[in-house]
Amino acid sequence: MSEISLTIDGEQVKVPEGTTVLSAARKLGIEIPTLCYHPDLTRHGACRVCEVEDVAHNRSLASCVTPVIEGMEISTRSRRARKARRRNVSLLLANHPNDCLGCDRSGTCELQEIAHDLSIRTREIEKYEGETRDITPDKTGPALKREPNKCILCGRCVRICEEVQGVSALQFSNRGFDSIVTTAFDLPQSEINCANCGQCATVCPVGAIVEKNEIYHVWQALEADDKHVVVQTAPSIQATLGEEFGMEPGTVVTGKMVTALRKLGFDRVFSTEFTADLTIMEEGYEFLARLEGNEKLPHITSCCPGWVKFAEHNYPDLLNHLSSAKSPQQMFSALAKSYYPDLTGIKPEKIYTVSIMPCTAKKFEKDRAGINGGPLKDTDAVLTTRELALMIKEIGIDLNHLPEDEYDELLGKSTGAGTIFGTTGGVTEAAVRTVKEKLTGEPLERLELGFVGVQDKEIEIGDRTIKVAIVSGLGNTGELLKDVREGTSEYDFIEVMACPHGCVGGGGQPLPVDKEKKDRRAEGLGSIDQAKTIRKSHENPMIKKVYEDYLEEPLSRRAHRLLHTEYRRRPKN
Amino acid sequence: MACQCDNEKKNIEKYLQPLEEILNNYQVPAESDIDLKKKKKKDSEIDPLTKKKFLIPVLQEAQDEYGYLPEEVLKRIADFLELSLSEVYGVVTFYTQFHLQPRGKNIIRICMGTACHVRGGSQILNEMEEQLGISSGETTDNLKFTLETVACIGACGLAPVIMINDGTYGRLTPDKVPEILNEY
Ligand code: SF4
Ligand code: SF4
Ligand code: SF4
Ligand code: FES
Numbered sequence: 001m002s003e004i005s006l007t008i009d010g011e012q013v014k015v016p017e018g019t020t021v022l023s024a025a026r027k028l029g030i031e032i033p034t035l036c037y038h039p040d041l042t043r044h045g046a047c048r049v050c051e052v053e054d055v056a057h058n059r060s061l062a063s064c065v066t067p068v069i070e071g072m073e074i075s076t077r078s079r080r081a082r083k084a085r086r087r088n089v090s091l092l093l094a095n096h097p098n099d100c101l102g103c104d105r106s107g108t109c110e111l112q113e114i115a116h117d118l119s120i121r122t123r124e125i126e127k128y129e130g131e132t133r134d135i136t137p138d139k140t141g142p143a144l145k146r147e148p149n150k151c152i153l154c155g156r157c158v159r160i161c162e163e164v165q166g167v168s169a170l171q172f173s174n175r176g177f178d179s180i181v182t183t184a185f186d187l188p189q190s191e192i193n194c195a196n197c198g199q200c201a202t203v204c205p206v207g208a209i210v211e212k213n214e215i216y217h218v219w220q221a222l223e224a225d226d227k228h229v230v231v232q233t234a235p236s237i238q239a240t241l242g243e244e245f246g247m248e249p250g251t252v253v254t255g256k257m258v259t260a261l262r263k264l265g266f267d268r269v270f271s272t273e274f275t276a277d278l279t280i281m282e283e284g285y286e287f288l289a290r291l292e293g294n295e296k297l298p299h300i301t302s303c304c305p306g307w308v309k310f311a312e313h314n315y316p317d318l319l320n321h322l323s324s325a326k327s328p329q330q331m332f333s334a335l336a337k338s339y340y341p342d343l344t345g346i347k348p349e350k351i352y353t354v355s356i357m358p359c360t361a362k363k364f365e366k367d368r369a370g371i372n373g374g375p376l377k378d379t380d381a382v383l384t385t386r387e388l389a390l391m392i393k394e395i396g397i398d399l400n401h402l403p404e405d406e407y408d409e410l411l412g413k414s415t416g417a418g419t420i421f422g423t424t425g426g427v428t429e430a431a432v433r434t435v436k437e438k439l440t441g442e443p444l445e446r447l448e449l450g451f452v453g454v455q456d457k458e459i460e461i462g463d464r465t466i467k468v469a470i471v472s473g474l475g476n477t478g479e480l481l482k483d484v485r486e487g488t489s490e491y492d493f494i495e496v497m498a499c500p501h502g503c504v505g506g507g508g509q510p511l512p513v514d515k516e517k518k519d520r521r522a523e524g525l526g527s528i529d530q531a532k533t534i535r536k537s538h539e540n541p542m543i544k545k546v547y548e549d550y551l552e553e554p555l556s557r558r559a560h561r562l563l564h565t566e567y568r569r570r571p572k573n
Numbered sequence: 574m575a576c577q578c579d580n581e582k583k584n585i586e587k588y589l590q591p592l593e594e595i596l597n598n599y600q601v602p603a604e605s606d607i608d609l610k611k612k613k614k615k616d617s618e619i620d621p622l623t624k625k626k627f628l629i630p631v632l633q634e635a636q637d638e639y640g641y642l643p644e645e646v647l648k649r650i651a652d653f654l655e656l657s658l659s660e661v662y663g664v665v666t667f668y669t670q671f672h673l674q675p676r677g678k679n680i681i682r683i684c685m686g687t688a689c690h691v692r693g694g695s696q697i698l699n700e701m702e703e704q705l706g707i708s709s710g711e712t713t714d715n716l717k718f719t720l721e722t723v724a725c726i727g728a729c730g731l732a733p734v735i736m737i738n739d740g741t742y743g744r745l746t747p748d749k750v751p752e753i754l755n756e757y
Pocket of ligand 1: 144160161165167168169170193194195196197198199200201
């Protein structure tokens with residue numbers, strides 16, 4: 001590929017043909033503001049916030065979509081370029097609610113940041129005063145809230161939902177001033193084929209799509225004298241929470257996080273990794289049974305509620321391939337309201353369960369019909385990583401300066417297998433570690449599976465070869481599931497995670513985010529697994545104890561009642 | 574709650590029958606019939622195996638058949654073309670030629686171009702709204718009339734002018750409105 005040379009702000013630069021002006025500038029360390037551009041999505045060129053001037057050709061251009069051409073003389077700083085950017089940002093603000101202080105994204109909003117960096121002032125915005133949008137927010141969604149008045153029509157949510165997730169729940173409708181990003185027939189978020197994965201919320205630059213905030217309820221429980229509040233933290237949180245406090249992506253903050261949770265007033269701090277190990281036991285034995293009976297193969301994982309709902313809409317005919325095991329969150333909560341009260345003597349009605357999740361779909365999952373093991377709600381509240389960070393900040397704690405602490409015993413012990421649930425490939429690896437030892441008595445070497453798109457691998461277990469496939473990003477499931485549907489799938493085990501890169505890339509994780517950050521989070525989690533002395537779920541002493549004390553054995557009647565669930569058909573559109 | 578009499582499914586099937594006939598004409602060739610290697614796909618080229626390229630003509634034919642585009646019809650179209658309903662909805666709402674609500678048997682278009690405006694087009698519109706009891710953009714309950722405004726119909730010499738279906742009425746005054754409506 002040939003090289004193109006051009007100058008940007010007076011500096012000579014040579015870049016490969018096809019590079020955009022924006023990337024060429026960034027290579028030189030020159031920052032140009034962007035809004036509709038996102039490194040992980042196709043280019044759109046809608047917001048024109050990235051305008052620069054090509055002096056050689058006397059034109060103004062959108063740098064994120066314009067490929068370099070020989071001899072360009074780009075100025076990112078000329079009067080014309082600066083004015084164009086200011087005008088475009090001001091125009092966006094002129095039709096935007098002036099609600100920054102009360103907005104969920106205040107402090108992490110990209111529009112706010114750009115307006116701040118460009119020092120856009122009210123008088124400049126008022127020049128463009130005119131009609132403004134007035135659309136009622138949609139708060140019906142089980143996991144997400146949409147406020148179209150804040151939408152700047154950048155299309156990032158539309159693109160991630162279509163290109164990466166293959167759902168296309170959100171689209172542009174109408175035209176001109178009436179253009180809006182909405183669902184089919186403007187249906188409420190609760191009534192559409194949305195997976196609740198929250199990927200749209202991770203790319204929305206403004207506060208137009210955010211998670212349903214549950215902080216208020218959690219404070220209420222923490223402040224109530226008669227509540228015993230237990231919290232579980234999902235595997236990935238320990239490698240992402242630090243970002244909210246300025247740490248590098250992938251920094252492991254397990255001990256500091258436990259301290260922070262104690263300071264917030266949680267009565268017991270437990271880890272979802274414990275029930276991730278339990279999921280492996282239940283799901284592992286279920287898979288073993290299917291292998292032996294050679295039925296319902298490939299076995300497909302069910303620990304991701306985003307994937308489960310997507311399957312219910314799009315592959316209702318394949319639901320019997322899904323493991324009936326609940327997600328680790330729900331297994332934990334079911335035990336927290338059954339086994340845990342037995343052990344401690346605390347009445348189940350007094351127990352309030354909070355889970356800290358990377359995930360918006362878990363907010364939906366906790367209220368699924370039939371999800372509860374008993375008459376009470378198993379999971380009372382789900383907070384995303386971002387919501388937890390807000391609570392910690394509210395009480396004036398800087399995570400950086402906290403001492404480390406350890407999880408409470410009982411439901412707090414976990415293995416490296418439970419930890420890696422947080423990245424794609426983790427569930428499979430964890431399951432195979434256990435299944436292989438059960439079948440052959442031999443330990444499994446590390447699988448070292450990658451983190452992107454579809455991966456597959458053959459594993460020799462005794463005289464059998466097991467083929468596993470691992471996929472993340474719902475849009476990547478198409479080919480694999482088509483084969484399952486047609487009965488031509490060569491796999492025995494398929495792991496699906498709705499979010500690209502799995503939960504480290506979850507809809508509730510710190511913002512902003514891109515592929516590179518997700519990789520580093522996954523490396524962080526991997527390092528915890530490496531360091532753990534017990535790396536197989538069935539060796540977790542607490543798991544052994546739960547089965548001895550309470551559940552008897554994997555797939556027992558009680559295990560079925562508490563730890564397994566059913567799925568239902570939902571319409572495709 | 575949905576009706577339990579089981580007729581619902583049959584009724585829907587019957588309702589969608591004309592649509593099925595339309596869709597029948599929009600099939601893609603079987604994968605095996607195409608030499609994919611030879612026809613190396615460029616970005617700009619339309620994939621011969623996807624059906625979504627048929628969306629606009631299918632919508633047009635369906636609207637001709639049903640008079641408008643009901644939700645059930647759009648759902649079936651989305652499934653058939655392997656699109657999500659929101660994508661179909663986005664296209665339908667983008668083009669003014671597509672309608673999500675039933676339309677009247679007679680379409681009244683009131684010209685609001687410059688000449689008609691100057692010569693009292695809005696008085697004609699007001700009178701029409703008054704007589705029909707609907708606003709511009711709406712349809713009467715008995716589905717007899719749909720009232721719309723248009724930018725210019727190119728008959729400025731006759732201003733103020735309206736069209737009902739294919740017929741033109743020019744040099745109008747509000748008092749002529751009831752008489753004209755009586756013709757339909
Ligand atoms: S939550 Fe996921 S499926 Fe739903 S609209 Fe957002 S990206 Fe699409
Ligand atoms: S909702 Fe957010 S991501 Fe989607 S178009 Fe609007 S501003 Fe962009
Ligand atoms: S991949 Fe993880 S974060 Fe994303 S929807 Fe599934 S469980 Fe939630
Ligand atoms: S960032 Fe370049 S046009 Fe939006």
